[in-house]
Amino acid sequence: MSEAEAPELGDDRSLLLVDDDDSFLKRLARAMEKRGFDVETADSVAAGRAIATARPPAYAVVDLRLDDGNGLDVVEAIRERRPDSRVVVLTGYGAIATAVAAVKIGATDYLSKPADANDVTAALLASGDALPPPPENPMSADRVRWEHIQRVYEQCDRNVSETARRLNMHRRTLQRILAKRSPR
Known part of the structure; x- marks a missing residue:
């Protein structure tokens, strides 16, 4: 700007x-x-x-x-x-x-x-009615998914089984996701 x-x-x-x-x-x-x-x-x-x-x-x-x-x-x-x-x-x-x-x-x-x-x-x-322009570098869908999984994992006190249950995800799949680095 x-x-x-x-x-x-x-x-x-x-x-x-x-x-x-x-x-x-x-x-x-x-x-x-x-x-x-x-x-x-x-x-x-x-x-x-x-x-x-x-x-x-x-x-x-x-x-x-x-x-x-x-x-x-x-x-x-x-x-x-x-x-x-x-x-x-x-x-x-x-x-x-x-x-x-x-x-x-x-x-x-x-x-x-x-x-x-x-x-x-x-x-x-920004004026009250005007919407701000879209961000120049929005988070990717993969990043948003990763952030959500991390948030639920933290809310479950880093319990993989409970997190997998709440996310309706297989436990091993969740473990693989958690072992990876965050996407950009």
């Missing part, structure tokens, strides 16, 4: 970034500062809620799964203090159920990782 076609930032350029991946958080913070945002970061639900309560931001980017809980708790805290805030939820585990939950709570948009600063900026500044 070039500067000529970039939507205008309002007078309040405050942006809260909440993610427990420290390197991603620092990279995104630097990129968003270059785009004119006044960035504040948090690496946990507790820190995000504290900032949202003390200084509710005009914009926010919140990771869904954090070490100490669910990022939707931060979204709720922002919405309570500042209903006009534009909030984008990021996650490495894209699923329709979590996207619906995020939007119901008040998120403006929902992006799957890896999302770059251009995707995040477009989502934050």
Whole structure:
């Protein structure tokens, strides 16, 4: 997105970034500062809620799964203090159920990782009715399948038999999938 076609930032350029991946958080913070945002970061639900309560931001980017809980708790805290805030939820585990939950709570948009600063900026500044453009590098179908299997595997406490049962998959097939590297 070039500067000529970039939507205008309002007078309040405050942006809260909440993610427990420290390197991603620092990279995104630097990129968003270059785009004119006044960035504040948090690496946990507790820190995000504290900032949202003390200084509710005009914009926010919140990771869904954090070490100490669910990022939707931060979204709720922002919405309570500042209903006009534009909030984008990021996650490495894209699923329709979590996207619906995020939007119901008040998120403006929902992006799957890896999302770059251009995707995040477009989502934050998109007008209410306009759909953001499709991503330049969407996840492949194989990658989406792999991510889903990994998420269910983690939710089953890394129990192969239980994961295979829930996915209606043969146990040996699941073991082969888990032994492979992730697709691109």
